[in-house]
Amino acid sequence: MAASASAHRPPPPPPALPLLPSLAPQYHHHLPLASLHPALAVSVASIAASSVAASASAAGPAPLSGLHFIFPRASRTLLCTPSFSGSRPPSSSQQQQQQQHATSLHPVRVQINAAINRGLRFEAVRWIAYRRNYLSITINVVFDIPLAALPAPLCSRRLTVDNHTFSVVLDPSSSSRSSAAAAAAAGEQKVVRVKFFAVTVVAEDEVNGRPVDLVQHTSKRDHGPRRKPVIARIRPTLGDGRLAAAPLVPSTHHHQPAQALDRPASATAEPPDYYYSPAVATATSSSSDDNGQPASSFDPVASAHYETTAEVVCFERIQFKRATANNGRKNTAQQMFRVVTILYAAVDESDCSDGGPDHQATNGNSNSNSGGIRYLEIQRVATGGIMVRGRSPGHYADRVGGGGLIQ
DNA sequence: CTCGACACAAAGTC
C-alpha cells in the first residue's frame, strides 16, 4: 500500500526524439472541446442514442460522417491522491503533505472520446471502409476527480490533471475487473504511480476479438514506410462530473455482448460528489512541430516517452491491413472488424515486476515494456462492426449501393 | 478472392 505515496515529481522532459513526421500522431494544443470536430464533443449518452450521426445535440451540427466509439470497457481502476490548490505541480513540501494523505485514494472516472472522422461511409445498415483508404481517428480523454480529492475550500482556480497524482491498481492474481476494484478498496492490491498516460488504436475481429492489423502511412504513401500506430502520449482533461449520468446503453442496431458494456466499478458511486470544471485544453507541449525531418529509425515506445503531450491526438492515414471476409457474398457470414482505442497508464517497469503477463500494451508493439516503462491498460472503447472492402469502390457499385466515399 | 504495387486523375495547397 501507499506505493503511490512517493513524491511525484514530473520527470524532466527527455531530449526530443525525431519522429517520422507523418507517422506521428497529430497533436492539438490549446483547443477547447467545443472547437473540435463535432464528433468529439458528443457525450457518450448521445452517441449511444445514435452512433450513425449525432443528431441535434448540444455539441452542434451533426457530422457528415464519423463513427463514434461507444462500447467502453474498463480494465483497471484508476485512482488519484488528493490534490492541492494551485496551477502548478506540487512543491516538495506539498509532496510531503501528499505522502501523508496518500492513504486516501479516490477512484477516477475515465471517459475516452474517440471518433473516426474520415474514411468511412454508412451504407444501408452498416459502416463500410475500404482497405486502401485512409482513416482518421481522433481521441481525447476526460477524467472526473472526486470532490473528496480536491482542495478544500474549493477555489475557482482552474485545476488540471497536473494537480493530481494518479495511481493504478495492480491485480496480478485476477483479471476480473470487479474483483480488482473490490480488492483495491480493501487495500489488498499493490498501487503503482502513473508516470503519464498514452493512447493507441488497434483493430480486431468483431466476433472473436482476434487482432486485425492496422497500418499507418506517411504522406508518401506507397513510397514511405508503413508502421503500426504508435502508442501516443496524451494528457487527459478534467471532466465536468457528469460521466456517471451517461447511460451506456447499446444502440439499437448493434448486437454487442453485454460484457462489452461493463463500466468501471468506480463509476457506480453516486454522481454528485464530482468536481465540475470546463474541460479546457491546457496542454503543456514543448513543441508543435509536426513537420520535422524524418528520423533514421522509428521506435513507437520511445515516441510515447518523448512525444509532446497534448489533450487531443489524431491518428492520420490509418488503414486496415486486410479486408473483411465474404464481402457482399450471399449465404456466407459477413466478417466485421472494429476499431478499438485504448488508454494506457505508463508506470515504471520496476514498480510492477510482479504484475503478471497481462500488463502489456496490446497494440502489437512487442517492446511495449522496454525502456523501464510498462503500459497498463486502463480502459478501451470500441466501434461497432465495420465492413472493410478490399477492392475498388467500382467493384461494389452494382452490388449493394453505390461506390465512392463520403468524407 | 485477397493483397501489394503501379499508375492516373481529381482535389487541395502553395
Next chain:
DNA sequence: AGACTTTGTGTCGA
C-alpha cells in the same frame, strides 16, 4: 495560373 502534394481508385500480377 501553374506547380506541387495528397488522396481516391482503376488495374494487374502474384
